Amino acid sequence: MQGVMRAMRLKTVGVDPSLTEIPVPEPGEGEVRIAMRACGICGSDLHVVDGSTVVDRLPVTMGHEPSGVVDALGAGVDSLSCGQRVVVNGLVPCGTCGQCTRGRRNRCEQLCILGLGRDGAHADYFTVPAESVIPLPDGIGFELGAIITDAIATPMHAIRKSGVQKGQTAAVFGLGGLGIHAAMILRQLYEVEVVGIDVDDAALANARRAGVADVVDAREAQVARRIRDETGGGVDVAFEFVGSAAVVEQGLRSLRPGGTCVVAGVHPNRLQLGLRQETLVARELTLTGSLGYTNEDISDLLHLVNTGELVFDDTVSHVFDLADYQTGLDTLRQPDSASIRVVITADA
Known part of the structure; x- marks a missing residue:
């Protein structure tokens, strides 16, 4: 051509x-x-x-x-x-x-x-x-198909890496395109109770419209403590989609003992955690990164959307x-x- x-x-x-x-x-x-x-x-x-x-x-x-x-x-x-x-x-x-x-x-x-x-x-x-x-698949439009390849596949990969189980609790930090889709996957596919956290009024409103009943304005003080109080001791999994070292620490502090914080947000700044090492050890917390997605993540999502098991209206x-x-x-x-x-x- x-x-x-x-x-x-x-x-x-x-x-x-x-x-x-x-x-x-x-x-x-x-x-x-x-x-x-x-x-x-x-x-x-x-x-x-x-x-x-x-x-x-x-x-x-x-x-x-x-x-x-x-x-x-x-x-x-x-x-x-x-x-x-x-x-x-x-x-x-x-x-x-x-x-x-x-x-x-x-x-x-x-x-x-x-x-x-x-x-x-x-x-x-x-x-x-x-x-x-x-x-x-013919049943999925080009626009939705496009964002499945990244905006939805990235949180899908992070969720799979977290090991979250049906009926657990999760905190999603950052309610933009990645966080909103993470919350939707967690609720629809895993039946997980989700707490959504952001600093932006429009993002918080979007999360409510997407069915996230518990949203936290991160401009308020003591965000991690509020999450622990509202969930009876902390969430099982926290997801960081912001790209901020400070938010990574909030994610760790929001966990219950044995919890996992998955970092998918990217920023060149160094992590300088204020969390004491003895706290990490005593509470057996896990901090892990999640990079992008795989063909399998995308293919599985296309199948789940095509069959109606996941809906991203x-x-x-x-x-x-x-x-x-x-x-x-x-x-x-x-x-x-x-x-x-x-x-x-x-x-x-």
Whole structure:
């Protein structure tokens, strides 16, 4: 295929990406070209723009949580077909390192992320390895399919890693796109009692609308103590989706003895916990990280959504055409926009 296409290109850190015409990419061996139909814009994209997340090269096309239609097959690809509806795992592993060969591809030692290490999906077309592509059931729209690949798969992976059991209690710190979906999965799939914590009025209201009965305004004092008091001694699991060392400590302090704090939020700051080591030991607390998601997480979610076992009504809160990308970015930045997930679309 020859010709040019539209792509949101980040050219300079600190300056918003701009809509640029570039050549349509050709899939290499083992790759496919996808015609983008929907792709989320999330807080991670804002971190890339402002430079707190470092990209491997510039300029680069943004976008890492896409859905679309297979448009062309590279040499050696026989697992997919042109015209097939798909979603894409934006975490692209090398496939050969020790972590990859042990099946831990999200921990790849040379992990490449769409929109950071290679051109992403905020464009009419993009290419990815065929192994990163997952069929999208006909019963799921492109917009929801796109956010399943990251905004829903990330909390799913964290929840699975936590070992939370049916009937337990959980605290979800940060009620943006990741936290809201974590609360919904915990309630619907695990029947877990959820306490939601945030500092933003719109996020707290979104959580209430999503069925989280117990929400805590973190602007108030003694948040962890309040959680322990309300849950009769603390929660079994705490999830940190903010990316803040202070919130990690609040998560640990909100746990009952034997509890686990799972950190999925990312920030370059060092953890400097004020928690005494003897408290960690005496209460047998666990602190662990959770990185991204796997193809299995995405595939399982697609099945659960397609069968109605999980429902995510209205979490795609804003949809804009690729040409209106700047409006999408501005919406994401507005604290009073009540955005849960912003998605851009294209119909190449």
